[in-house]
Amino acid sequence: MRFNIGAAQLITAQLITVTTPMSFSIDSLDHLVLNVADVEASAAWYARMLGMQRTEFASRTGTRIAMTYGNQKINLRPAAADTLAWFTGREPVPGSADLCFVTTASPAEVKAHWLAQGVEIEAGPVERDGARGKMTSVYCRDPDGNLIEVATYPRG
Secondary structure: OEEEEOOEEEEOOOOOOOOOOOOOOOOOOOEEEEEEOOHHHHHHHHHHHHOOEEEEEEEOOEEEEEEEEOOEEEEEEEOOOOOOOOOOOOOOOOOOOEEEEEOOOOHHHHHHHHHHOOOOOOEEEEEEEEOOEEEEEEEEEOOOOOEEEEEEOOOO
């Protein structure tokens, strides 16, 4: 469906109904790529603020840096990297992500750690609805301005 408004043309999204049953399902997220202005600064921040481990791995275009936690990793991609050499999204812009990580630490512990490190708290602790239900979150921003949420689910 299209609407013409002056010189602008708006196209509305249409609901797509899948009539064929899916032959597969997604089990989990393996990794994501985060576009960053400074790989070293970001690696140090994610290690210091979130306790992630820095790892280096070889690729067809050289050594890359990832931050690992649990069974996942975040590949830190220099925003200036060639998009042909490092295949990525259409707009590899630092500061456009909103990420939520889960911890067993209390929100008060997370907030205290960040404050002790000089990190500005954006919000929290506040109650939110997560993938598994109610959770309590604390928010800050990484060096590129990405919104970082650390959430704790109730024990039980």
